[in-house]
Amino acid sequence: MKNNVLYKNRYLISRRIVQLTILLLYIAGNLYGWKILQGNLSSSKIFDIIPMADPYAVLQLFIAGSLLATDVLIGAVIVLVFYSLIGGRAFCSWVCPINMVTDFANWIRVKTGLHREEWQLRISRKTRYWILGLSLVLSFIIAAPAFEFISPISMLHRGLIFSMGFGWAAVMGVFLFDLFVTKNGWCGHICPLGGFYSLITGPSAIRVKHDADKCTLCMNCKNICPEKQVLWMVGKESVFVTSGECINCARCIEVCNDDALNFGFRYKPQKEEKENA
Amino acid sequence: MEKKAPVDRERRKFFIRVLQGLGLAALGGSIWGGYVSEAKTDEVVLRPPGAVPEEDFVRKCIKCGMCVEACKNRENNPDRTKQTATLRLAAPGDHRPKEKGKYIYPKQVAIGTPYFVPREIPCYMCEDIPCVPPCPTGALDPELVSSVKEGKKTLDINKARMGVAVVDMEHCIAYWGLQCDACYRACPLIDEAIKLELRRNPRTGRHAFLLPVVYPDVCTGCGLCEHACVTEKPAIFVLPRELALGRVGKHYIKGWEKEEEQRIKGSKGIQKTITPKSEKSPEEYLNIEDLLDEK
Secondary structure, three states: OOOOHHHHOHHHHHHHHHHHHHHHHHHHHHHOOOOOEEEEOOEEEEOOOEEEEOHHHHHHHHHOOOOOOHHHHHHHHHHHHHHHHHHOOHHHHHHOOHHHHHHHHHHHHHHOOOOOHHHOOOOOOOHHHHHHHHHHHHHHHHOOOOHHHOOHHHHHHHHHHOOOOOHHHHHHHHHHHHHHHOOOHHHHHHOHHHHHHHHHOOOOOEEEEEOOOOOOOOOHHHHHOOOHHHHOOOOOOOOEOOOOOOOOOOHHHHHOOOOOEEEEEOOOOHHHHHHHO | OOOOOOOOHHHHHHHHHHHHHHHHHHHHHHHHHHHHHHHOOOOOOOOOOOEOOHHHHHHHOOOOOHHHHHHHOOOOOOOOOOOOOOOEEOOOOOOOOOOOOOOOOOOOOOOOOEEOOOOOOOOOOOOOOOOOOOOOOOOEOHHHHEEEEOOEEEEOHHHOOOOEEEEOOOOOHHHHOOOOOHHHHHOOOEOOOEEEEEEEEOOOOOEEEEEEEEOOOOOOOOOHHHHHOOOOOOOEEEEOHHHHOOOOOOOOOOOOOHHHHHOOOOOOOOOOOOOOOOOOOHHHHHOOHHHOOOO
């Protein structure tokens, strides 16, 4: 049972299901007028009541100098609170459509041996924070949301829901970049939206927990992790992965054969633990 | 010889990194910023009803497409399975019209923002304006398309000012003397936004011109006229009001209109700048004997 392919990929499969379901619900919102999810990842409504908005996009609009309506502000707060206090950077691995593109590029990379060092252009993982900062400065100077004009994420997402136009070119760019230039290049190094979520999701409750006592130091987790630096504690300390850069994709949990990594709830009160035990 | 202070390698490395980052940011920022400032506005783009002025629109619109969805899924949409929605979200490369050179087409609509091309699909002026209330950011402002009816604020599509229809008198066949009133009949505000004006046709001496004339104060810019126009490239077309209309300036006041006259109330009249020359009245000044001796 535990070596079953489905079980070994349980989180990966769940993630694909969640990503595709969200995408299809958005598409149905436009095509058939379904009210479950309307709009797109920039701003949307659940069941025509609960607003959601991309907090990074809202921040850009705000810096560009617009006074926004309350709807979008509430939406941004809802999303902000959810990811920063509960879900972590789960947007990147469970929602973002580009994740499927970059994961596909990475999969080919591994399968075809492009994994080797000569296929790796070293880029600092801090680049995304520079781009994040730059996008805000530009939004202010140009009085328009700078990243929203070039975001391949929005282009792909809008393209699938509304019309693609040449948006596929940007998506292809990300794909080829991740395939030939740098492993996890876009999501782990460049994307300012990922950088934004990295900065705000530090306190989130749902976290991967490492058990150093069970760890056999096989390093499977570090090999598969798209943000290796967050797994510094593997084999050393039994602590939660607390870095905001962890995207909660749970690949490390799946590849661990020693049950040394698992999801945990960081702020679990002591009382509850006793009751469960 | 002074002894050199030991090099703080970490600090040096930090400064190098920061300066390299700044260099890259300056290079990338100028390309990125250059692109965005070019691509953020299009002069001839037509926005949904209730849109705030274009400059504000690009910084308020979050590109969620809720207006487009509302337009597509509105009740009076004849066929939801086909592309019959007026509004569309600008996609990259959207600037190429289906029929090149046959009508006015925006060149670079800010990516992801809603717009419409009346020659393809005009705005059908739904009375309940489904596209405006869903807007989460206020880029489409219900206030701009509301009027007070029986003490209640209600949505009023006739207040929309998406653009203004302009007639090209040279190519409008009604101005040739042919009988065509396609735009006039298509206009949802017939006899208000477009009126037919009669004029004698001196060429034949026995016929009348029936000339469509647009009244910009009433025209909503829905584009039903442009859609209906029979010429190959429409001789009546909608342009953004900012582009098509002039501006008089504040110093003109329509003295025959009550509301306009209110504007002079409380005015201090003409403000004079007193200089040594203008101290005296003009006549007095001209009659000064030593005018020529003046410095």
